[in-house]
Structure formats: C-alpha cells, structure tokens
Amino acid sequence: MRFLPDNLEIEVGEAETILEVASRAGITLRGACGGDGTCGRCLVVLREGAVRDRGGDIVAEPGAVVRACHSFPVGDPVIEVPETSRLREHQVLAEEEEAGILQAGAETTTGPADPLLRRVRVSLAPPEPGETPDDWGRLQAELARVTGMAVRADVDVLRELPAALREKNWAVTVDLGLDEAGSGAGIVMVQAGHARVPVYGVAVDLGTTTVVVELVDLEKGRTVGALGTYNRQAAYGDDVISRIIYAGERSGGRRQLQEAVVDTVNTLIDDLRRRHRIDREAIRLAVCAGNPTMSHLFLGVDPAFIRLEPYAPAANFWPPCRAGELGLVIHPRAPVHVLPGVASYLGGDVTGGVTASGCGAGGEIVLYVDVGTNGEMVLGDGDWLVGCSCSAGPAFEGSGISCGMRATDGAIEWLGVTPGGFEVICRTIGGERPVGICGSGLIAALAGLVRAGVVDRAGRFAAELETPRLRRTESETEFVLAWARETGHGKDVVLTGADIQNLLRAKAAVYAGIRSMLAAVGLEQDQIVRILIAGGFGRFLPLRDAVAIGMLPDVPLERYAYVGNASLRGARAALLSGRRLAGIGETARKITYLELGDETRFMDEFMSAMFIPHTDLDLFPSVQGEWAQ
C-alpha cells in the first residue's frame, strides 16, 4: 500500500491495521485510546482502493475518512495521512537549551572517580614458554593486579582476544563493565593498543510521552549532546494503562511496544552519533530510567500485572542485560542498566530523580514531586523516605480536556483573566495563534477564572455573569478562552464545566497524595523545608497558580525549586558512577511505598481537595485573601 503525501510504499502484513503499517513505515499517528477506536485521533483519508473495518465491512469511496486503528488494507490502497493525525516529532529537548541543567553536578576535570564503565590500558609481557601462558589467564591476572577486581570475559570476548593482544605487541585497552557492587567486572571490549579515542555511554529517560537520550564521554565525564523526541509507543495509547492493555490484548502487542520504544531510542542515538561523528561501537554503556510500565516494555517484559490487584510488577530490580539483546544500536555487548523501582507505579525514573537531586541528603525534610499523567511523590529526610503515586489522570498532559493538547506550538501555556471585563490574555508556545491549551495553561486558567469570579470554589461557573465568553450549549456551560477569529484553526478554544471537574480531580489527587504521606509520618506541610518539582511539565508550571488552586502546599515560594529532568540526571549519574547506581538502589529499598488506593484517608483527603483551594482554608493562608467571594 502507499501513504500520501509521503508517497511511501510498503508491503502489508497479514491482519495488520493501517495504524500498524504506518508505524512500520515510520509514520507515527496520534492515538489516545490504545487502538480501541474511541478517540478518533488517527483518522486517515482513503484516496484509492479499499479498506475493511473490524466488522468486515468494505469501504471503497475515495475521500472516505476512516480510523487507521480499525481499518485493514484490502489489496493495495492509497491512504492520505493528514497533518492533524500525525504525532509531530520535534526536539523536546535541544542540547543547547538544557545544557546547563544536564551538565550540572557530576562533571569533574579528572573524570569520574568510580566509573560504571572503566577503561584500563595494560601492556602484557610477551608470553614465555613453560608455565601456562594462555592469553586470557595472563590478561585476567594483570587486570586483577591493576583493578583489584575479579574480571570476567564471555566467550565472544575471548574470540577477539588473541588477535587484539598480538596486533599492537601485547598492549590493549580494556573496557570493563562494573558490577553494581563494584567487586567484579565483565569485559565489554578489548581493543589493540592504548586507545586514545573516547568511549561513550548513553543515559536514557524513558518517558511515557517523551524519550530523551544524553550522550556522555565516559572517561571525561562530559556530556557531548542530548536529544529528545516523542515516544513512538504513543501510537498505541497515551498513558501507561492503555499501553498495558494493548500489550496484553493484541497478539504481538508486547513486541510492537518494545520495538516502538527501542526504535525511538535508536533514532535519537543515531542522530547524536551523526552529529558528533561517533561509531556505533564506541558507545559501550547505557543506563535507562523509566516508570515501571516503561521499564517492563523496554525490556520486553509483560506489564499486565501492574494494573491488576495487588499491582505486582515482574521486578523492581532489573538485571543488567546487553544492548544486543534489546536491539539498541550501540556496542552489542554494552551493558544496559535499568534503574530500580519501588512498586508498580513508582519506578526508576523517580528513584533516579530523587537520588540525583539529593533529596534528603542534607537531613532536611524534602518533598519531591514529578507530575505527569501520574503524580509521583517522595517525602523524607534521607534516613527515611515514603513515596506514593496518584493517578492524576491525563489532564495535565492536555488529554481528557475538550481543547486540551500537549505542550507544543500553539498551546496556551499561560493566561490571565481581567477581573472586570473578563478579558483573557494568552501566552502560547512558539508565540503562535492558539489552537488549544496545555497543562500549565489549564492551571493558570483555573486560577485566573476563580480570581475573576467566573468559577466558584466548588469549580462551578457563576451562572449570572454578564459576558459573552460564558455561554451555555445544549449539554454544557463553557468559557471561551480564545475566539475563533484569534485562533490558529478558526475554532473557539474553550474550557467547559467538565474540563474543570477533570482538572479538579487531577489537582486534588496530587494534593491528597502529599497530605497522605504527611499523615503517614505524622508531619505538617510547614515542616517541609524544600519542595523539588521535577519533569518536563514542572518546567513551565505556574507555581503561584498551582498553589492557588490547591494543587501544591502553601509554603513560602522560595522553598520550591525546579530540578529539571531529574530522571535523566539520575541515569547520567549512574552512567558515571557505580556508587551512584548503588545509591539509587539504596533509595529504592529505602522508600516505603504508600498504596493510596487502599487508604480511606486518601479518599477523605481527595474529597476535601476537590474544592479550590481546599475545604480547610487554614491550609492555604496565603491564598485566602486572593479570592473575590
């Protein structure tokens, strides 16, 4: 079949949906329902030929609009994929932009002190007759002498060893992948001579929405570059739950999802390699941080039981494996470490982020918050840590909101409402005409509407207001944020009563999670000395508004700090330090996980937090004066 306007021809497999064929062709379609056919984001246009739907009905009218996830090619149809159905691949994180955050902390001029991949240059004496001069025995003894470690080699290393040793007169460079405990190591590669070219590693942030790869010179401890893009798994569902369902219910679904995320990582690695002219085999280590579902899928492990009581992941601590086993386009023997998690909804992205941002290392009580589809939070002073995950729903990602969208060009990322005339001042990403609203914009919108008296503390529209922006449709009341004449697509951008309820549930879940943790350890929110906001969403979070709507604790704003992509920094720290990797393991073991679903307290807290900011205004002293009630 053929795709337009790309004009890509591709063979069609048996029982493959157009969505799947497109994915193989490198065309990533949008999708939020995991292929259930309910979200209507993957609509495509039939130009020639025919398709068949799941019920068996044939569609053959040129111009017909069909759901790619529910249509199968009949013969060799020609399909047009409109721009609106494509998941746009843009650089989520350009190296220039984030370089400051990426490189903070770990870099030294002398290189890492206890690297996870250690390069050793040795020169053996030529072998003497007598004794037992086997190549591997002599190299092993020398490596033990130099490193103090028991060094292992797999047979495939031994296959290359005799030639490598003799090529440069018994001088070789050995790259050792260290065990986490540091007591042993396995050879990743032996090369002839004393190598001067660098050896690299990649730190990978396996986000549900976004994947970021950072390329690091392992000897210098220096970041060479970083790139991010959308996770190609998005074609199979927006959130982890829909992907778990897809992996379990579709034949081959688990493999499809693994390939999608590995492809995403490989694309970024290839891009970085090309930019910096680095050989694939020069990258000899990888450390990946992801939530538990992403970690399972990346490793090809069925995540089915993550969503079934009692929510048992297949593993919290993952054995290192080899890049070649996963299909990563780096040295096939490169060790791949996946950071350890705590429970089904608290993974290596959080343990890595918590450890990398030094949460609790100073003995102060710190709260770590990473809000995406799930709100993942950790509280503690280092001696103890509690953690939880609350399902905030996809509202902060722009999903489940009538005009919601991700934080890409044209998204309203902040707005203000003038109190008198109910005028709206918008700021959009990229400065373009608005086409929707993303998470940070939603928080600002809710705060602004409450301040202006458009929305009351229970989240209801004030019915009696005299403004054309507030209007009642057949089923809903809605507030117009931007008129059709002002927008990029010629349609109104609105916020409905249902949107506000979704947003309330999301913010209430986060705050109730924080309250539940505080209660579990008998602390008050004022005792929190620092609040660290992590993750891509946190970066643009209008903090004052988030506190105002009761999503985050009302403590002096200077206690808040944005720590950037802490998961990636966790992976990077481990890439450069075996002790850091072990430290992330200690964090994972130390965190006591609070299963909120089972707690009556959480439900009570949740209900109280469904008000703006809260039923108990004493919890939000600085906010009390703000509301015009």
Place this chain on the structure above:
Amino acid sequence: MRFLPDNLEIEVGEAETILEVASRAGITLRGACGGDGTCGRCLVVLREGAVRDRGGDIVAEPGAVVRACHSFPVGDPVIEVPETSRLREHQVLAEEEEAGILQAGAETTTGPADPLLRRVRVSLAPPEPGETPDDWGRLQAELARVTGMAVRADVDVLRELPAALREKNWAVTVDLGLDEAGSGAGIVMVQAGHARVPVYGVAVDLGTTTVVVELVDLEKGRTVGALGTYNRQAAYGDDVISRIIYAGERSGGRRQLQEAVVDTVNTLIDDLRRRHRIDREAIRLAVCAGNPTMSHLFLGVDPAFIRLEPYAPAANFWPPCRAGELGLVIHPRAPVHVLPGVASYLGGDVTGGVTASGCGAGGEIVLYVDVGTNGEMVLGDGDWLVGCSCSAGPAFEGSGISCGMRATDGAIEWLGVTPGGFEVICRTIGGERPVGICGSGLIAALAGLVRAGVVDRAGRFAAELETPRLRRTESETEFVLAWARETGHGKDVVLTGADIQNLLRAKAAVYAGIRSMLAAVGLEQDQIVRILIAGGFGRFLPLRDAVAIGMLPDVPLERYAYVGNASLRGARAALLSGRRLAGIGETARKITYLELGDETRFMDEFMSAMFIPHTDLDLFPSVQGEWAQ
C-alpha cells in the same frame, strides 16, 4: 547441483567447493589433508554438467574423477559420491556396550549431593498489597532462603516469570545453573507447578576423531543413554594441526569447523532425544571435554596460536556460555561448561579424565596415559602432578601408514607371526576380510615381527630371510601381512620399512615423554604404582606387545588398568557435581606442564627409544628374553 546416489539437490553458494556444498547437504566426505588436495580421499565422479578446478580449468567429461576439495561447480552439475569417499557414520559407542563403564562411580540412589544444575520446587504465598510485592524480588528471597545462595535471573527469564508464577497458584519449579564455586546460581528455567518430568544434562567428549554424547537424568544421577559418531570436522583434516591450519587459512574456516562439530553433537543429541522421547528444552546443562584445539573450535575461538611458539592457547579456563550462543539443540539458556586445560596440547579431556579416574587421589604414584594422535600423559601422587603431550604422529590412528586405517570393520586389530614359517594369524574388527591395519594391529605386528626375527631391534627388515612375504619393491622393502586373495579389496595388505619407522617414532615419543616426566620429578619407572590407560585406542591396546616394543614401561602387567573413556566420565562427573567441576579446575591448576619440544633430555630419550624396546635393555627386564637374536 545434485548429489548421487542420494539424489539430493542443493543451492550452490559463491566460491564454494564441492566438498563444502556436500558438507552442507549432510554428506561428509573423507579427507586427511585439510583441503590441500594432496590426500585424494575425497574423490567424486562427475556425471552431468561441469566443474572448474582451482586453476580455472573446466572439466566436463562425464565419468571424470575429481577432488571435491579442489573443484567448484559450474552451473548445476550432477556429482556421484562413491561409498569409498564417504566418512561412514557408525555408532562408535553403543549405549549397551559401554553402559558398565559409563555408569560406574557417580550414581547414587538419592541423586547427586551437590549438583551443578539444581532443581528447586517452591510455593510462594500469593502477593500481599503494601510492601513491595514484585514477582522477582519475592522469588529471589525464597530461593535465597531455600538454597542459601544469591540467585540471578536474566531478563529473558523475567519475561516468562509473571505467567509461570500465576499459572499454578504461585507454585513453580526452578532449575538453577550453579556457579563453579557454588556461591551463586543463575536461573536456567522457571516452569509453573512442581514438575515431575525429569531434567537432563549432556556430557560431551569432543574427540578429534570421535564425538560421544551421554544423556543423564540430573536429578537421579542416572545415565539414560550414550551415543558416539565420527567428528564431522574430519572432512577438513585428520588431526588438530591440519584443522588449525584450515580454520586460519580459509575464509569462514573457523565457522565451518565450529558448525561441523556442533552439528555432530546435535546429531547425537537428537538421536538420543528421539530414542528416549525427550523434549529439546528438557536438556538444561552441558559439560564438554576436549583437547585444547577442539575446545577452541567448539567455542568458535581461533586456535591459530596453539601451533605457533610459544604455543599460547586463547584460554585454559573457559567461561560458561549458553547453549543458544553455540547453536546446541538443547534449552537455549542451558549453561555449557567446557572443562579447563593446562596448556596448548593438554586440555580438558585430560584434566577431566585424570580427575575422574582418581589419578593420585590415593596418594600413590600414578601414570595416566591417553594415546591418540598426541600422547597425553600425567604423572603424580595427587599432591603434585606433572603432565606432557608428545606428538606421536597419526600412526596409532592408522594414518601415515601405507595400509593404515581407523579401527573400523575390516581393520586388522591384532596379529601373530609364527616363528618358523612366518605365517600370519590376523584378527579383524567385525571378523571381516582384512582391508587394512589399525593402531592396535600395528603394535601387535611390530612385536610379532621382531619376535619372529623378521625385524631387528633397530626396526630394519632382516634381509636374508627366506619367505615370499618379505619382498623388495622399487623403493621399499615390505612384509605382506595378508595376501590379495585373503583381503576384502583384493589387494595385499603390507607393512613397509617406512611404516615401521613411523611406528617407531610414535612409540618412542610416548616412552620418551614418560621418561622425561619421571626424570623431571626424580623417580624411576618402577616407583609407578598404577598405570591408567585411557581413551578409545587404549581399549584394544595389546598391552604385552606395547611393553615389548618399548612404548610403555616394563612394570608388572597387573599395575596396568584400562579406564575407558575417562574424558567423558570427567564431563559426566562435573555434570552431576559442582565440586567435581571445581576439582577438575584444581587438577588443571596443579599440573605442571612439561614442554617437551624445548627439552634436550626429551630428544635424548627419544633417540634411545627408537630401538626395540630401547637402547637400555635394563629398562625392559621382562622383555630381554623374548627376542630371537
């Protein structure tokens, strides 16, 4: 192209010789020269079409006889492979025959005490909410409790774990592959429920000429069956040196040789599996014993430096690998251990054999002798061990002898010469008409001819004898062992003067090796309390004759014992016991290797041993009276 009379059609690859195409088609041709085109054993007949020789000349006459190793197909020729050019695949070792020796020693009624593969049946409690109920963490803790070991699992095991745990209500059977030291273990397989079907392992004797596989029930410690056949590598050369050359000089040669030996092992495993109705995946462990060249080639490691000064093998101690990496048709995750060697010409076949036959375990001074193409010998009392390897040449394998052949049907395996009339009484393998003479027959022939006065103590024919059996050809004097009318092929079977010199060199090398070891530790041969003869050749060795020609020490014959295929028993012992595997490693480390090539003493001893039995008759007191001089 097509092969007759098999009528096999096969695609021809680029620049592939007919020998190589035939090998891929499963037709194993004979060959002694490693494809050099000098031995003429792989002759085939062109029936249709044409072939091209290495020089580019085209042969197109139907009926033309060409060397398969030096001919390339032109188009799609039809080639007939005569029976005489085929390496006949027969059962070298039938299970019934050898069962007594195979099963001796290690079997117990309670099963192995410290198995190398340990089966554990556990039942986990269903997971509780709270805590961190990850599947692998809980299983790992239970396995640590039950076994006292740190148990590892690779990601591919974790992929199967969640389903296996839940299928039979958290009861699983775990097969653990233990580390040699016994402190840790890796999971080979997890299956649902408490398995009642057995788990198996294979012990493999990787001989240069013959490969034997023994299938063992690992829980009961019982041998299920054993089979042997010719090593398919024989098509690429008779001895280790010609195979090393083939592996190094032919492009893809190393891979061809690896595939040939792995195919040989797989054929035997498949045969055993079919006979005993066992699934491929039920075999979950393998231990292999081979000489250093065979071990290198089996693992795909270049053995080139084995034959170059200072004779450094790539490794003496091999890391375990997985069956899937080598292409063995057992469980792909089954650990494969290759027994450790001592030096380039003293390998795991000897360390395994020495350990399994209890050499020196009683504190007595024992000599272990395994004679094939190389004579490999170990001497010691257990506290100390010395070992050496002497190149006996291929005479004992029937090679390099004008009418020599392997020990198969029609080979003269023993003979006597009447002193007066010079009549010869032959015994052949299989009772068939003689077609040649094998190693044991050669030893008997030499002893018989000296006793009868046909050959003098220097190995020369007595020129003045009146018998038609002794005749002078253009270039040689030869003795007719069997007349054309008595033989299976209608040609005389003779022993030439050159044959006798080859045989003398072989026996002198063995005896000089033994003398060198004795000298190195300051012992006399009479202090040897036991002499253990190992290997297939040893089984039919005419001991009295071997002593009479001065190949083995003249000590009371009751000190000699035949220990059978001790290498295979070494592999089997390790298969059932981690301590035994460790013990073989200790043996390998304990043996002081004597490099005979560098020793003046060895050359002196060798020259003295070129007489029958020796220049110093005092060394052979029991033999002195035998000779009719």
